[in-house]
Amino acid sequence: MRLISRVNDMFPAITLFDDFVNTMFNESIDSKSRIMPMDIIEYEKEYILKADLPGIKKENLKLTVKANELLIETCLENETVEQKETVIRKERFSGCYQRVVNIPETCDSENISAKLEDGILTLRIPKIEPKPIKKITID
Numbered sequence: 001m002r003l004i005s006r007v008n009d010m011f012p013a014i015t016l017f018d019d020f021v022n023t024m025f026n027e028s029i030d031s032k033s034r035i036m037p038m039d040i041i042e043y044e045k046e047y048i049l050k051a052d053l054p055g056i057k058k059e060n061l062k063l064t065v066k067a068n069e070l071l072i073e074t075c076l077e078n079e080t081v082e083q084k085e086t087v088i089r090k091e092r093f094s095g096c097y098q099r100v101v102n103i104p105e106t107c108d109s110e111n112i113s114a115k116l117e118d119g120i121l122t123l124r125i126p127k128i129e130p131k132p133i134k135k136i137t138i139d
Helices: 016-024 031-035
Strands: 038-042 046-052 061-066 069-076 095-102 113-117 120-126
Touching: 038 095, 069 120
Parallel strands: none
Antiparallel strands: 038 046, 046 120, 061 069, 069 095, 113 120
């Protein structure tokens, strides 16, 4: 297999707006996370997170929550090309990648629900009342 490489980078630089939005959820972002674009929408009683995962089967998707970190992991198998073929352009990603989103303390991580339909992962993250600040008396 021969690969004709592109000069331009597939992933544009992160804009100032991306930086602003990512800091709202204390999310670290790198070029690999560009493969899994997502929207996070806040409603009165819940957050809705939608991530584009075209070609991913739910068997190849792993979701975990630890402390206030939501981890989305998946692998996409590489298609094999016969030796006699010439690849003109290869832009589609293959391999494993992950995305970490720090969720606010006001989220009920025990009751997150997930649905994968038509290449879109939808997570419903319920909100809970914030814990009151505990005052400590000094003896």
